[in-house]
Structure formats: structure tokens, C-alpha cells
Amino acid sequence: MPPSTPSASNSNRRNLAEDITARLRREIVSGKIKPGTSLAEPVLAERFGASRAPIREALIALERDGLVEFNDRSRTRVRPLTTIDFEEICSMRMALESMAARIAAAQWTAKDTLAIEENIQRQEGAATLGELSHLDVEMHEYVVRLSGHRRLAAAWRGIRWQFEMCLAYTHRLQQKLEFEPRRITVDSHRRLLAALNSGKPELAAKTMATHIEGSLEWSLAQFPVEQPVA
Amino acid sequence: MPPSTPSASNSNRRNLAEDITARLRREIVSGKIKPGTSLAEPVLAERFGASRAPIREALIALERDGLVEFNDRSRTRVRPLTTIDFEEICSMRMALESMAARIAAAQWTAKDTLAIEENIQRQEGAATLGELSHLDVEMHEYVVRLSGHRRLAAAWRGIRWQFEMCLAYTHRLQQKLEFEPRRITVDSHRRLLAALNSGKPELAAKTMATHIEGSLEWSLAQFPVEQPVA
DNA sequence: CCGGTTAAAAGTGTCGACACTTTATTTCTG
């Protein structure tokens, strides 16, 4: 019973496991699969028309992303994120990305300024909050990558999707892209770019930390008190 | 053909994969399996008297620990660590652990002082460099754990074994426990404890960073220029 | 109608098998 793939497109990567990982990740991050939902291997196997082996690998990968968790008896469920989790994620971002900014600023070139400038311009034209956030994350990823610090990048990847999951959640609460958020985001990014391009690593680090803290304040305000979703 | 287990003790965890992970990890960290060594699933499977399934999981776990790496064709080999890797590891430790120290200091109690005090005393009685390092790592882990920051702890775990691998490597170069290293380590740890207990989070963070930087300088000196081992 | 007992269902851990790909070896051929 080969690929029945009841869902989306079937990208022909030569790795079923990675493919499934990506698909499940999308659904979890977007909230299509709700936090707390249990993910049983045989069920997923049938759903994806695959055997349990690649499913198992996908679940392990998702656990690594912090999107699912295993209980004592190895049962898997989508990890519910609380306000505390959100704060943890943001504080990690501050630590990791300000470090990345410090390193990146020390080797910043005109090419990098161009790339970020272009990203910011697209931010100004973003139609939805989701689009804006996507560009936001993309820009931060750029800095992390530029740092060339593999372990830093690895740690960052370890929280990246959790962060996007939080974003998607807040977006569901406030769907429409108001004037305010975009203005604030874009301004903050311009300041950040200036700092990265200033040739002053410490300033870049500091500015990055402030930038992230700012977005935290804003998002945290519309976060529920405890479990976002059961 | 059940457990022939040609190696060490057979701890009866209820999870073969974890068991194999732990055993392989020990051998890699200690240098018994040299960097660059290729790790083929069927070979390991036979060696551990297991099927490929748990072996595969173990390799994935070790990749997560940064101890092995997969190439484009999914072949696995023990990750060779260079001086650059060592620097990356140390800079990550500085970032993560100074953050952990800041958080831990804010909630430090007499109980914690006691625990660390006891650890330091054991350091003074350490007979070998390996023993001293083990206590060292244990102490740092304590701080990370006390921080209660799960993502910070996760990131720390992501470099922990790589660090121990570096340590084991330098120890092979300088086997005997000189007077100097111990005195320096212990003194530095006492200063660190004082900072953690000072009620000043910023001081604790700073002291932690300095402490780690100090040990880096010392270790780096006896690191080879490039690939520690092929 | 409830708590407890038993039976069915669902789930995980591990195994061995097979197809296909990559790597190593052997065998030709000029």
C-alpha cells in the first residue's frame, strides 16, 4: 500500500523520514495539530502511508525541535507551550542571538547590509502578520548563520520552531496586521541593522537583545496566563 | 543470537537503544573509538548483538550530542574535533553557563552552598586529572540544573559530551595531576561559589564567564594546531 | 449504578528481510 498521501504535496526527497518530519512540523507549528494531541506511531504510519520506521525517526526529530515530548512510557504528544515556555524561548533567543550578533558584526560587509535591507523592504510590504513574522525569523536566521558558529546555530535551531509555534498562536488571537506592529517591527529592525553595520560588536549584541526583548513584551501581552492550549 | 555483549557490563535498562547509546558514548568520549572512525550500522549491530533499529537510534542520539556526524550519504563517523571546535564549545559554555549562573544566583540557598562546598572538597582530594574534571563538570551541571531553565539545560547537554571528549583528549597529553592545575581549579571554583552565594546575579554571571575562560586558556595551550586526531 | 476484574485494543521495542545505492574488488583489455 504505497503512498496514499492523503495530505498536501509529495515532495520527492530521497528521505521519507525527513519528508514526514517536515510535514508534521508544519502542522504542529501552524496549530493544525493541537498541543496535547497524542501521536501514535501506527496511526501516523497509516496516515502517511509509511511504515513505523520513518515515523519513529520523524518523532525523534520533532522532539529535538521541542515540538513534541515523550512521556515515561515513550508515548508521544504535541508539546503544550505555556507562558513560561515562551519566556524561556525568548531568553534563549536573547542569549544566543546577541552572541551571534556580536560575532556577525565583527565581519559584517556591505553585502550583508544589502541582504538585510532587502528583507526589511519586504517587511514593509508584508500583507499578513504571518508573512511579517516569516521575514522576521528569516532575518534573525541570517545573523545566526553569518556568525559561522555551528554550535550556536544548532542551539538556535533547537528553539526556532517552538518560537514559530508561539508566533502562530498569538497570530490566531490577533489575526489582522495592524499599523502598529509593522511599524514597530520595521523600525526595530532598522536600528538593529544599523548596529550590525556599525562595526561595534558590543553595540550589535546589545541592540539585538533589546530588539528581542521588545518583541517579547509585545507578544507576551497577548499570551494567556497558563497553558495556551490543553 | 542474543546478547553476546563482548564489551563491559550489561546494565539492564529497559531500553536497548539507550544502553547502546551510553556505551558508545563512553567509548567515543574516552577516545577508545578514535575520531574519524566510521560507524556502520550492521557492524555495530553485530558487535552489540542487537538489530539495526536500536543502533540507528543510538547513532541519532550521538549525533545530537555532537559526537558523531552523518555525511551526505548518511554514513556515520566519529566527529573529529579541531581547535576551532574546542573554542566553539567553550564560547557556548560561557554564554550558557553565565546565564545559568545569573538565574541560579537569584535563588541560591544555603543548601546549594553546602552541595558545592562538598564537591570542591572532593576536588581537593582528587587523585587524577580525570577525576578532577569529572567533579568540575558535575559542579557546572549543578548550576545549570538549578537554573530550572529547560531549554538552557537542553542546549548545555548538546555540548556537554563534546566538552568531555576534549577534556579526555588533553588528559591523554598530560596524564599526571600536577600541583598547579588542581590549585588553580579549586581556587577558581571557590571564587565562583562565593559569587553564586553573593546574592548578586550579575556578579555570578561574570565570574562564571571568567572561570570558564580561564580553563579554556589553560586547555587550549596544550591543544594541537588543527585536527586533534584524524 | 459503582468499583473492581477481565478481556480486547492499541502502542512501543526489537527483529530480520529486501530493495536500492554506494564503495571496494576483481577481471578484462589494450
Add this chain to the structure above:
DNA sequence: CAGAAATAAAGTGTCGACACTTTTAACCGG
């Protein structure tokens, strides 16, 4: 004897099966 082609060996990706454990559901006596 070198180099290319053919062949063998080794390795990974995925599958389906089975044993054992945990959950869930059914059943029963009070």
C-alpha cells in the same frame, strides 16, 4: 601493467512481524 568495465561487498532506507506492556473497554457482582 595501467585503466576501464564488470562484479561483488557493504551500507542505508524502508517494510512487515512479533513479543511484551499499557490503555481502554466490556462485563459482573453487589
